[in-house]
Amino acid sequence: MSGHSTYNPTSGFGKWMDARLPIARLMHDSFVSYPVPRNLNAFYTFGGILMIMLISQIITGVVIAMHFTPNETMAFESVHLLRRDVSFGGTLQSWHAVGASMFFVAVYIHIFRGLYYGSYKAPREILWILGVVIFLLMMATAFMGYVLPWGQMSLWGAQVITNFFTAIPVVGQTVQEYLLGGYGVGNATLNRFFSLHYLLPFMIAGIVILHVWALHVTGQTNPTGVEVKSKQDVIPFTPYATVKDALALVVFMIIMCYFVFYMPDYLGHADNYIPANADVTPAHIVPEWYFLPFYAILRAIDFNIGIPFTEIVLIDSKLGGVLAMFGSIAILFLVPWLDTSSVRSANYRPTYKVFFWLFVVNSIFLGYLGSRPAEGIWLPLMKGSTFLYFAHFILVMPLLGFFEKPLPRPASITDAVLGKNGKETTSDPVAAE
């Protein structure tokens, strides 16, 4: 896969540098001559888009931090004076806020693409796990960033999320106080969230480097799920993938700019335009849209779990909700081993394909439920939807590998591109891959 380097410095300085710090060689091998499967579709451009989004968030974040005051009496005002008085302040602040949403749009597409094409299967388990770690760090970063403008949703979001930790038996209360730096959400909380919000993106960047490294060791998957077999199956990253990723990025940016310049408040919540007030809880606390599916899972657990026919409670409803919510993300770590099918791409898995799309629809529906109150008809729907979410991982993925009859797959990527599908039957799928 990796082969030997084709980097060939021509200038005197290039040779001198290459003998001392071959960084140009590393870049050349990673982003110029790096071979990619020739049949990647548009869904494979989101990795590159995410890389740019991370850089964009870091740059705009550093810039707006120059105008931000992490103090409970001044934070709200400093954000709005940034928007009003600083040259391009409104654009930069919106770019950062909308950028967070678009970052999640891209990451969700990236994750679903991975699930569809089986990108987590051997030998890419570590690649996948690093991705889940990045996702977790993104969520922590986004949550802490949302607290910084110190509006009503900021304060009450911090209140609700840190209360998760009070579900921990015995030490929960203390853990929460240590997270907040006080008996409640206050100046110390704001200050430390600012500090960590500034730190975490750089940790994400570090893990992204590992993620890309792992990717370049195993090579990319592709829509056929058949591994690269010959030179004909691949094309060099530059110019082919570069220009394609650039096109996808610009199209993505058009959508983002539409929100930044025309609907900057659409993805946010109106209550965050009210300064934080510890005396009044807003009528409806909802997290940002990208957390809504998990918020629905949290609230679906409204019952204690105990030993049947006794009064003994093992897990109360609060701890149960928190465990279910964290579990819904933690289960992603196990996906490489939960999926027992030897076929990688859902294109050749007719039954899994149906379940996959059901899972997508269910996830979106969970997001909708996350915005609804946990009462009336919504509560049983949340429970059902949560059950389906976990069932996909715990029941569908392991069992389908045994019962499903996969379609014939092409012998190679080149065959697939040239339309010679199904020339090779799948009597021995493991060997075929």
Added chain:
Amino acid sequence: MSEHSDSDATRRDFLYIATGAAGAAAVGGIVWPLVSQMGPNAQEIAAGVPIEVNIGDIEEGRVITVTWRRKKYFIRHLTAAEVDAAKTKEQGDFRDFVTAADRITGPEGGEAVWSVYGANCTHLGCIPTEVKENGDTWRCACHGSRFDVIGRVTKGPAPVNLPQPPMVFASEDTLIIGTDKVGA
């Protein structure tokens, strides 16, 4: 790839150049706001309007310090002896010589006994302290520059005299710093 006509190649080159130019424009469009936001914001600019100073209470021989646009300025009410001393000094005593008349001013119809100049040393910006020795009035503690009673540099690393702000006397007792037009 082998059998391309010239016009094909030209069209291709044009396309590549246009795309590259658009990419360069995009980078410029990203960098511009990032640089632009570094400048003083609208509030800083709006708050930097001229200030009015009541100088009626400043006795002869005394100096006060005022702030305009986050910089300090000395307003000095000179004694007759100080005016004379400033006027008698010669070019050879200074590295950035201007005549004393250029740096001594007064309200219209009043006495020219005022000298107003920046309080930040022109070397690296420290505020000099009053010393009154060897004919000098100010000594900068940071790097040893010295200035006379009307802010002209005599020794040390400061390259030029302490700068005079734009100013105007609105009346006998009122000095406006930050503009040279009354009523602005």
Added chain:
Amino acid sequence: MKSIFIKIAAVATLACTFAVGSVSAADYPKNKPRQQSWSFAGPLGKFDKGQLQRGLQVYTEVCSACHSLSLLSYRNLADLGYSDDQIKNYAAEYEVEDGPNDDGEMFERPARPADRFKGPYANDKEAAAANNGALPPDFSLLAKARAPERGFPTFIFDIFTMYAENGPDYIYSLLTGYKDAPDDKEVGEGLHYNPYFIAGDALAMAAPLSDELVEYTDGSPMTVDQYSKDVSAFMAWAADPQLEERKQRGFIVILFLLVFAGLLYFTKKKVWSDLSH
């Protein structure tokens, strides 16, 4: 390739259906805000300066008795088309506290353009105490802070119709929406029935406007309806003074990106055309 973009569009649309953060499940307001046509809506929307000036007049003569405008400075009125001198004179009518002076005392002086709008009360507690415990909200961001639920599927259509005037529509509807409570409704002591109110049947503020209350000099009708519209537009400006700049900027940026995307599309096609296919 085309089908992929259709797929992306579909996924993007689906993803946007997530975007229900801005809507909350509420029983209020009873009546949805009445949508008005605003000069500042749409991709090249601009404020109507005459309207903003009238809105400022309504704010100054009526609303400012109880409502502050804390994030704005007098200098911001330049956006409304006022000259420097007009702004100086407007500001000078207010006394603001400054100091301490050399004697260590705080003193009052006429406001300058760089000063913030002086509010009617010293602090929130005083404001609440003076209004039977109901704090009159600050106006600086109110047009963004009030967004009644749009409901499914309207909130999805809003993306495509570029509907972002929920706030001013709400304020307009509230100001013009006072009426007698229906017989089956008990309205609490000191509250005033209004079916457009976002947080209940009735609110603490009595109908603040009446016909002929504010003397317009430009010939605009002196009606509650017109006053409400003008002050709503003024509040939309106050909450988002950069709106015009933002929309113009967006228009140029998106136009540029469309051209750039077109160039990249053909470049991509050209680059990929030499692959045997």
